[in-house]
Amino acid sequence: MIVRFVLMMGVLMGASIGLADEPVFPSELTAFVPSGQGPVFTARGEGHWDVKIRERGFVLKEGPVWHMWFTGYDGTRPGLKMLGYASSRDGVTWARHKQNPIYKAHWVEDMMVVKQGAVYFMFAEGRDDVSHLLVSIDGVGWTRCGPLDVRLTNGKKIPDGPYGTPTGYYENGTWYLFYERRDAGIWLATSTNMRTWTNTSDQPVLKPGPGLYDRDLVALNQVFKHKGRYYASYHGAAKGEETPTLWSSGLAVSDDLKRWTKYPGNPLRPRKENKSSGVFVHDGARFVFYTMHGAVHRHLPVTPKR
Template sequence: MAKIVLKACPELFHRCLLLLSFILCVSNTASAEDLVFPKVLTHFVPYQNNPIFEAEGPGHWDVKIRERGWILKEGNFYHMWFTGYDGTRAGLKMLGYAYSCDGIHWTRSPCNPIYKDHWVEDMMVVKQGNIYHMFAEGKHDIAQHLTSTDAINWKRVGPLDVRLANGSPIPAGPYGTPTVWYEDGYWYLFYERRDAGIWLARSPDLKVWTNLNEDRPVLIPGPNAYDQKMIATNQILKYQGVYYMIYHGTAAAQKPSLWTTNIAASKDLIHWVKYSGNPLTPSSANQSSGLLIPDGKRFRLYTMHNQVDLHLPQKR
């Protein structure tokens, strides 16, 4: 029955989520007082020479780039994976790669696109041991898993097997923008469904992911306008004992939608409190798919949809 209502009455589903958001805000008032949003994670100014990376344009494989790309810093070396395509909605979304020694000036791989056997977009990468694990959307926004030993040559494992708390498969339909966190032997998967909420599942072995929080979303849109209609997780990080989620949201009050980059905090990965100073980027800038990347001294904020922009820490 829930599956039928979701498909037939998406607006009713959205209103129910907003009501749940209000209830969660009230119940989490006490915990919100214990959470801190340090300036090093929240106050940034645009780099004066943006964009630092963009599509090569007509005549190239990446006429446009889209959705979340991913930056991973290893030592003094920066990896970047991004999605390129021909600019059409139906065009195959292919994986590109670039590298940098400063996180600002990038060199594209001569092997681009490095993966084009299957649709790959909205990706993120976790390195565990000697293996790079990529979690990305496939066609029809179905979350999938790929692996690599060198960051360039990728093998597709397949779609993620996500289950309800009782062990049965989640209802059919898109489950995208997969964002994974690894800690203490468990993999945690944050995923969205039609951008109407963010769910959390866990796996000990990357094979079966089981929903936590009694199958309820851990974060939903609203109540403020900047993320009132749609949200999706971009990144999870841990700083000074607190988990932080970088996510994007929109009020969807106009077409095309204007997106914002935002932050929320948690002590247990389940109960999240949104930063009262959200959004980190103004809606007029339409900057989404944000990532906080430490450069060795401080955090930088990158936004990655349509083009890659850099935001540097705000000076005191």
């Protein structure tokens, strides 16, 4: 028993030391440059269903195929937000699906996708910034499950009002849901059945500020694990500084999904570029960083100097 205990402690200490040796914010997640002179994907414009594309879309790579889901609409604020799909073999050149929009029965925007087992789970905003869940077996045909039932820590429903930009993450039998309320902060709720979600705290796990780039508004786009730590891609903005408001992409890190530390070098791209709704995608050799709002821009990691 003593020998087994000593061996176990050695393994745990070795893992802790290994994690401590890794930089908290490695350069492969913080230093990116545009891969070209312009976006790799844009709205088709007047005369098409996607006159404009809006807010967060999502990119997911499976084997040789790159998937992209995006929201198209007629360019007006009340216009129905519809779901589009495109695919690629290199993450640069994208082919729109011939049946686009692939879902238009209900309002769908600000979406992200988690593939768990054989099922694609889409967390998206519906009308009035209410978080919804949709499911699919092929990423193209989607079934709406309805609004997410989110509860306070005491089991009561969260107060009425918007709860949007839902971001899902799955680990060890538990689903984690990050959501914002009027972009004033990011809350975390969990579920084991995806029917009822309960806040881990009734206070935000990530708040705006103190930097100008996210001084007043924040929303989370994606959570992923890298080298033993959790990372969150999020975006933020300051009210009243410019018209229109400039949104920027940021990165945060956590060891438990509940306590987050922002990257001191945020934003990941200059504020003036107005690039937000960032998504990290590993292509098998490196992370590629996409920003999705308004047009899809692709960024590659900076090659270290030798």
